[in-house]
Amino acid sequence: MASLSLPSTGAEPFTIAVLDDELAALQRKLALTTLPDELDDAGWAYGVPLADVARLLARWKAGFDWRAQEAALNADLPQFRLTVEVDGHGALGVHCVHQRSAVEGAVPLLFVHGWPGGFWEVRKILPLLTQAPEGQPSFHVVTFSLPGYGFSEAPKKKGFGISQYAEVGHKLMQAFGYEEYVTQGGDWGAAITSRIASLYGGMYSKAWHTNWQDAIQPTPFNAPLRYVRHALTPYTPAEKAGLARTAWLRAEGRGYFFEQSTQPQTLGYALADSPVGLLAWVYEKLVNWTDAYPWTDDEVLTWVSLYCFSTAGPAASLRIYYEFAHETGAPPRATIPLGVSYFPKELVVLPRSWLRSPHIVFESEHDSGGHFPSHEKPEELVTDLRKMFGKGGPAYGVVTGRKGY
């Protein structure tokens, strides 16, 4: 197997070590927090309830122990930093997690996060993927903080779009010696792994799995047979619920998307300067996008702190929306095998027959779970990956010499 010249310098071990000064600065800001009022009986209708924010703020000020969370993250996630050259954008310091399985022939898997997620979303699935029980495939797992997120540098130039994020992910896998690999991604991770599949699919990326739907309603023009079938077959209760959820989020839950896609810098000033503002902005999604997931306050605060303490600051994380919205042209669609897991509280939940890709080899439907399945439903997600890539599965053996056993 010809090996590529490594496009990056060696990976150096990395531990999260937020400076004492930063912790102190955060506390000074929290101490000066000004909270707004709230309408009577507002509930969640107008946004995050005041009681939730007040409670989280109080915990953040006293009780939440960042150092303990930091230590736990470092213990659970073997992290590294390496430099990746991105065509047209120069060298970027990329923070990543890399956990090899004891099984040499484990399948190399790249996990890609989105917004407001991060590298830590791989935490619960890491041990399950790398240490499979007898008869189940194991994986070598790589994930990275997208440029502008976590402890990766942010791009400096305009136009760092989905193809660039895809390039980083691909080059990372090459740097770790995984010439061929598979991917898993949701949210921006879905768009990025889709791009990896279309840019590097076949030769490098051999199959991809997502929990995101890429579907459009069939019309008589774009999919006449599917359209006719849909006109005749009534929706199942699950499909009805999914369509209702999709419609609700489109009507009520797109403000962040619209602002981030058009004026990310304007919003960025608020998120960079107000920890409570950032908390509300992110927490609203953690609740609205999940399926009754029992968030603990410390879990939320760790998640938000990771945005607060990110190398590039929270404003940088928004730019991916702008670049995607202003992208011109699109690469050819992916043709490698695709697996899709459906969770009922994902943001877009459309009837399964609406899915566009003719390359779907694996589908699985769940009756609970939302937008962050690796965090909400780690066992279910891992089970799906094992079924897809394991012996007898539709994507078994896609990676040369690394079949998972």
Next chain:
Amino acid sequence: MQSFKIEVRDEQLERLKQKLALAILPDELEDAGWTYGVPLAEVRRLLARWQDGYDWRTHEAILNADLPQFQTEIAVDGFESLKIHFVHKQSEVTGAIPLLFVHGWPGGFFEARKLLPLLTQATPDQPSFHIVAYSLPGYGFSEAPKKKGFTLSQYAEVGHKLMLALGYNEYVVQGGDWGGRITQHIASLYGGKHCKARHTNWPDVDSVPPTLSKSPLKYLRYSVTPYTAAEKAGLERTAWFRKEGMGYNNEHSTQPQTIGYSLADSPVGLLAWIYEKLVNWTDAYKWDDDEVLTWVSIYWFSTAGPAASVRIYYEHTHNKGTVKLPTVPNGVSYFPKELIIPPRSWTNSPYTVFQSQHDSGGHFAAHEKPEELVSDLRKMFGKGGPAFGVVKDSPGY
């Protein structure tokens, strides 16, 4: 009814200073310009001025000197009574026309400032006006409603009841942005008997794009007659606004509380959120830094706080209803850098008696082009004008 002076407390000034001292600014992409939002250099400069050089007390004193202000309690059907802050300046001319000026977001009562001396002055050839400009509930120094469902009809009710409380049984209204929609509601709910005419610089209020089914002749005419250069530019501006400029609108309309935490807690965040509009929505208006900071400070120091001001978007989006088309005389002024600029013939009001087209000016017409706006009102309401004498005892002279 009591006279009112803006008097921000020392602790509020101190707290703002402390927050500014701790401000954290984000980075920025190279050569970003205005493409991604407000440029970092602009915010940096304004922040530096806000911390050192800008003197709120000076501007507070000027506002109090220029704008005679009052506060009164207005009962709102189905809601609690609200203390409403307003400007009231009477002309020397006893027969002056009572005019209610209604602002929007991120505007305020202070938008009437430049109009005041012009509209109230006594000139023999021009009509004079008595001016009332209130802070909408949740804005400026008015209280905010506590209950859900405070819609444009309620904002309209407050304005109407204020005019009655001041002894103006008959009056005319002027407004842009939310003020355009609220004055439409006032004219619809109280038109004829009380509201005698309305004028707006928000032409979208009465505009409906012609469709083949609803207005075939208009539709067909536009299929063969090309748009004028001004109309084309207007449609392009509208398309830009809809594509790149409505993120704030969508967030306000769906999750106002969520964005509210940022606006209430970060003066720099609030500054950027508002300043982007002050620049993008105006026609090369030469903002002075202190002018911007005064505008933003009023939001920062407002009675209800900045988070309350964005709820109007949510309430309107979720309680649209249909407002009966007002039947009182209507006037519309078109400014080329307004945000939504429909072709003039798209107006669906058969009561439009006055239209004017300007070749400069944007969304904040009263602030950017006070003389032009005043000239339009004088033409509309003056002797020989299409709305002359609508208020019987107060023809303006």
